[in-house]
Amino acid sequence: MRKIIRGGTIVNASGASDADVLIDGETIAGVGRFDGVDAEVIDAAGCFVLPGAIDNHTHMSMPFGGTRSSDDYDTGTQAAAAGGTTCIVDFALQMHPNGLRSSLEEWMGRAEDAAHVDYGFHMAITSADRETIADMGAMVEEGVTSFKVFMAYPNVLMVRDDEFLAVLERSRELGTLVMVHCENGFAIQHLVNTALANGQTDPIHHALTRPETMEAEATGRAIRLAEFAGAPLFVVHVSCRDAAEEIIAARSRGVEAYGETCIQYLFNSIDDLRRPDFAGARYVCSPPLRDAANQPFLWNALRFDHLQSISTDHCPFTDEQKRLGLDDFSKIPNGLAAIQHRLPMMWEHGVREGRLSMTRVVDITSTAIAKMFGLYPRKGVIDVGADADIVVFDPNRRHVFGTDTSFMNVDYDIYEGQELAGSPRVTLSRGTVVFDDGKIVTKPGHGRFVRRSLFDPLAV
Numbered sequence: 001m002r003k004i005i006r007g008g009t010i011v012n013a014s015g016a017s018d019a020d021v022l023i024d025g026e027t028i029a030g031v032g033r034f035d036g037v038d039a040e041v042i043d044a045a046g047c048f049v050l051p052g053a054i055d056n057h058t059h060m061s062m063p064f065g066g067t068r069s070s071d072d073y074d075t076g077t078q079a080a081a082a083g084g085t086t087c088i089v090d091f092a093l094q095m096h097p098n099g100l101r102s103s104l105e106e107w108m109g110r111a112e113d114a115a116h117v118d119y120g121f122h123m124a125i126t127s128a129d130r131e132t133i134a135d136m137g138a139m140v141e142e143g144v145t146s147f148k149v150f151m152a153y154p155n156v157l158m159v160r161d162d163e164f165l166a167v168l169e170r171s172r173e174l175g176t177l178v179m180v181h182c183e184n185g186f187a188i189q190h191l192v193n194t195a196l197a198n199g200q201t202d203p204i205h206h207a208l209t210r211p212e213t214m215e216a217e218a219t220g221r222a223i224r225l226a227e228f229a230g231a232p233l234f235v236v237h238v239s240c241r242d243a244a245e246e247i248i249a250a251r252s253r254g255v256e257a258y259g260e261t262c263i264q265y266l267f268n269s270i271d272d273l274r275r276p277d278f279a280g281a282r283y284v285c286s287p288p289l290r291d292a293a294n295q296p297f298l299w300n301a302l303r304f305d306h307l308q309s310i311s312t313d314h315c316p317f318t319d320e321q322k323r324l325g326l327d328d329f330s331k332i333p334n335g336l337a338a339i340q341h342r343l344p345m346m347w348e349h350g351v352r353e354g355r356l357s358m359t360r361v362v363d364i365t366s367t368a369i370a371k372m373f374g375l376y377p378r379k380g381v382i383d384v385g386a387d388a389d390i391v392v393f394d395p396n397r398r399h400v401f402g403t404d405t406s407f408m409n410v411d412y413d414i415y416e417g418q419e420l421a422g423s424p425r426v427t428l429s430r431g432t433v434v435f436d437d438g439k440i441v442t443k444p445g446h447g448r449f450v451r452r453s454l455f456d457p458l459a460v
């Protein structure tokens with residue numbers, strides 16, 4: 001049966017227009033007026049009809065600090081859909097040296113038959129030996145066209161600069177995109193050891209031992225390595241002005257450097273880590289939350305295309321999991337729960353409060369991400385032939401964040417009690433309604449793995 005989304009205002013990154021959307025099966029069959037067409041009607045009067053948001057930075061069931069992030073592909077993608085996100089690109093982690101295939105298989109197995117919206121993978125390389133570098137080609141054949149390296153977390157996830165360079169060189173040959181977590185891992189380790197030796201064990205010391213300069217230094221170094229290798233680079237979770245300025249400087253000299261920030265760096269600050277009774281642990285992520293003085297700069301970086309994506313870095317841990325670091329902040333699992341909040345928060349504080357246009361919010365939550373990560377024009381746009389991944393966003397559907405409205409598998413909500421004027425009413429994934437007025441109506445397994453195309457520098 002065909003569907004018509006009727007009476008709304010379609011907002012693409014390229015502009016807005018009043019039109020209906022005709023869906024045939026999984027794809028968009030028409031944009032215009034379809035009076036008299038026999039189809040199931042979804043009433044969108046008074047609503048904005050948006051391309052489904054894409055979250056290019058999530059961690060479902062991610063191993064970290066002896067535990068795993070608490071959302072799996074079932075609960076995490078329910079929360080995604082409830083927040084208007086119809087596709088995630090999650091991180092598969094290389095779990096063993098000498099190759100990538102078994103790790104990809106492991107992550108594919110976890111997501112299969114579990115997800116409610118479509119998903120892809122970036123492959124995070126933690127040991128860039130010869131077989132691994134060779135296997136990057138095999139990942140491309142599987143539709144995994146972006147890689148990630150960590151300059152942080154020594155002895156766990158971090159790669160040395162020579163390994164990083166080898167990944168960049170191979171990526172240039174393959175036409176893929178390298179993503180990087182920029183923090184100076186060894187220098188931070190020194191600061192952490194010193195703090196602990198001085199008895200400084202509270203969550204706030206997580207932030208104090210990871211200063212902005214450590215992120216900015218690593219960002220500049222990563223960009224220089226990419227520039228030398230002639231490979232494009234995407235800097236993940238840019239948290240502060242000094243790091244963003246490294247990207248801006250690189251782009252102004254013609255380097256293909258791109259980046260994202262995450263909602264927590266716009267809406268939270270280092271002061272959250274000082275919350276009493278160990279509640280600050282809920283806000284422990286890396287890079288850490290910063291002084292709020294950085295936030296206007298990050299908003300402007302999104303507005304002026306210095307940064308191309310707003311993501312979540314969704315990596316939730318329950319209070320019990322966070323308590324692993326009760327006596328030692330360095331043992332608190334790193335990550336925040338935010339996948340459900342991104343689009344509504346960007347609409348409320350971006351569009352309604354006049355910081356960003358509607359079209360820019362669509363771009364940085366969907367279209368630009370689709371282009372950067374090889375999903376466009378199948379996703380990221382409402383147009384004929386695209387997947388019918390669509391959000392009916394009702395600007396008058398009041399929503400209050402909290403554990404009672406959250407689909408995330410975590411026992412608190414960092415935005416508990418925050419009220420929004422509008423929120424998603426219906427979310428469709430490939431023509432199927434996943435989220436309808438507060439309820440998830442799909443079964444696990446609706447979401448499918450998406451093969452992504454190679455990075456196209458002229459598309460972004």
Ligand code: URP
Nearest residue numbers: 181285286313315334335
């Ligand atoms: O604290 C964070 N960001 N946790 C997830 C892992 C990472 O570094 O992205």
Ligand code: ZN
Nearest residue numbers: 181237286287
């Ligand atoms: Zn990271």
Ligand code: ZN
Nearest residue numbers: 057059313315
């Ligand atoms: Zn992350």
